[in-house]
Amino acid sequence: MKKRLCMFGLGVLAWFNVVAYATLSPSGVNYEVVALMAIKDALKDPRNVMDNWDLSSVDPCSWRMVTCTADRSVSALGLPSQNLSGTLSSAIGNLSNLQSVTLQNNAIFGPITEAIGKLQKLQTLDLSGNMFSGQLPSSLGDLKNLNFLRLNNNSLTGVVPESLSEVGGLTLVDVSYNNLSGPLPKLSARTFRIIGNPLLCGQKSANNCSNIYPEPLSFPPNSFTDQSSTNEKRHHLTVALGTSFGAVFLMILVIALLIWWRYRKNQQIFFDVNDQYDPEVCLGHLKRYSFKELRAATDHFNAKNILGKGGYGIVYKGTLNDGTTVAVKRLKDSNNFGGEIQFQTEVETISLAVHRNLLRLWGFCSTENERLLVYPFMPNGSVASRLKDTIQGKPVLDWLRRKNTALGTARGLLYLHEQCDPKIIHRDVKAANILLDEDFEAVVGDFGLAKLLDHRDSHVTTAVRGTVGHIAPEYLSTGQSSEKTDVFGFGILLLELITGQKAVDFGRAANQKGVMLDWVKKLHLEGKLNLMVDKALKQDFDRVELQEMVQVALLCTQFNPNYRPKMSEVLRMLEGEGLVERWEASQSVETPRFRGLESIPQRYSDYMEESSLVVEAMELSGPR
Structure with a gap:
């Protein structure tokens, strides 16, 4: 080794x-x-x-x-x-x-x-x-x-x-x-x-000074010359003919509309959005795809091409006309208010955030009845899929790639939290939402729950959504999410990388009572870290790095959000800087009470059971 x-x-x-x-x-x-x-x-x-x-x-x-x-x-x-x-x-x-x-x-x-x-x-x-x-x-x-x-x-x-x-x-x-x-x-x-x-x-300016200054229209130079004598004679004839043809055209139009209405009742109509139809999503730097093009690319959204399913839609593998392989997310309930909010949030958020460890949105399609997003295809799937023993003949992630996955994810979240303006909270950090490109570089996907914040705001109160086992205690208790909510989810992700198991499935998979976090804390106190390591690694891992990764995970998942490190600190600790001091400090300080967490249960599983909020366990959007 x-x-x-x-x-x-x-x-x-x-x-x-x-x-x-x-x-x-x-x-x-x-x-x-x-x-x-x-x-x-x-x-x-x-x-x-x-x-x-x-x-x-x-x-x-x-x-x-x-x-x-x-x-x-x-x-x-x-x-x-x-x-x-x-x-x-x-x-x-x-x-x-x-x-x-x-x-x-x-x-x-x-x-x-x-x-x-x-x-x-x-x-x-x-x-x-x-x-x-x-x-x-x-x-x-x-x-x-x-x-x-x-x-x-x-x-x-x-x-x-x-x-x-x-x-x-x-x-x-x-x-x-x-x-x-x-x-x-x-x-x-x-x-x-x-x-x-x-x-x-200014007042004397001939410029068009509206917010959008389009290229002026041009007209033929002689369009408005004075032809009064000829035009006056032709005017009456034109009015008479126009009136006759107008009446006939109106009747034809009414009949056509009736036929179209009857046809539309029996068959869904698709048409591409234009600038006037939905100005909220007119993002010129993103490529616009036609629905017909994406339907052909996915073989009419064939079930064989499904890469993953989420709370807001299904992701398909597709091949464009030029041979490019893409992932197409088809949002469901696009006519529903929530579906529209999901679409606008994801388009706006992903277009703002550009980083090597964030999933890049290539384009979109919007019709009266459809909302679709187009991403680059991630050939190595999600971290969750690669943590299984085998998937389509592919080997599991080795220890080095798991460590690099943690580093890449931390860099992506750091950009969202501290380098992006407005800052972005992901709110559903988990192995299923971390993708791997052709070089096994970690790419943070699924901005369906991302919350755009002004850099002056410290938190936002909203409906609790996320995945059971990954949701921070204060989010469950108060509905307030912050960067520290993502830090908690990242800590659970580290435990998923170590154990090879989904946090939400842990109790059933390991035949253990409670959730993964409680079990890891117990083994850490007993000094039995080897028992928590994914058996698929066959003991091929670095013991020192295991100890460090577990400590970082436990620091990230402290119940009091004020004591969790920022993502910049998390990244430095994963790179070997400042972990010893931070860990020693965390062991010597008694956990104070946090507003909304006055009576903190000793176990995370107990806390989840006592929560009065409805938690939606969802596999959300994003190519898997």
Whole structure:
């Protein structure tokens, strides 16, 4: 075992060396590290969100607010709503692999650097809600892959650069509430917002300054020439013919509507949504699929293609016309209010959250009677399915992959809780909702219960939903969910990875009274950790890592949410930093009472039995 781990460690180290070397200068300095440190130095960081950025680091991918690609290149820089001030360094232009820059709702001032035009892979640039001044850089036109440009609510002056008209893939450009002037270029963006610019939208302005500034209609040059004599003679004839044909057309239309109504009663009609039908889901960066296309891709939603079933719908495996394999979630009861809320929540939430450990929404389909979401297909299924002895001939997850699954899930939840604005609470963290891509990288799926929060809110009160065995005590008792609700669910997920069993099925599977958490606590007190490990691992696991993972799980599942760690702390403990101190502190402090938990039972199973709330045990949405 030690020999294999040693060989694996050497292999990982060699891989990191190869990747790191690609971004090193001859003097051994990582260009991306230098660029990020220059950005940090130019900003004032009162919350110390960049305190772990270190110039001596070789790999910046573990830094807060930094996201990397699989080859360890920096792909996203997200520091929204962090009270940052200072200026934006021109060194940002050296991060050549950046795809997303989100610095909205801070107090950054000064000009927007021309170096931004060097980011050829950039798709999203959000500098809104700051204090940027000066003219918009003409180099914005060099960002050929740009989709979203938000520069609203700043103090920018001058004209919108004509070079932006050369960017063909723009979906949204928002330069509202600045001090811009001059002529406006003709942009490809479907949405172009300019409201709040006095020099563009003053009383004498000819510009259309509504929130959505569409491309103006054009008419033939001679359409309105004066042809009074000829037109007057033709007018009476036109009125007479129009009246006759209008009456006939009206009769035909009434008959057609009657036939259509009778036909619709016997057969469900499907049609694709357009901009006017449902403006809430007009998200230009997501691909729109027709119902016919998705029905063909799933072989008419054949039962053989079902990947999983959930409380809000069924997920099918599908193959598009171009051969791409996808997962299609077909929401049930789409005409029901709850189904509509589910659809809008998931579309809005997933489109906001972009991270390598979060499931990416590719597109959607909306008709009068259908709501469908399209995701990338996860070839290795869900963690829950892979924890079984075998599934379709695939082996179970080994210990190393289980540990990496825990790390990847923690990184995804950390992004939702602390790096996304508004922050997102998942509310149903469990093995069935963690998917594995082709490289066995953990991907957090199922945002059906996600709750969007403003970053100033600490919790939200709502109806209790989730999966029995994963629901935090305070959520059961008060209906209040917070980030700590997800931390509790993550702790149960760690126990599922260790034991190989579903928390909700534990009592039946292990022939034990109570739930998994109570049983693990008992074995931990007795020092019998080996008895809780999945037998499918055949004793092939690291004993030290087992002890550490159990301790992290128990810290995450403390009844008092105030004593549970944040996901950033959880990730550091899983990586071997600060666990000993946190564990010792938790053992020396008597558990105080929490509002709503004045009489906490000693066992989680007792707490569930005493809860007066109705808990819905649901396998929710998301490809399995």
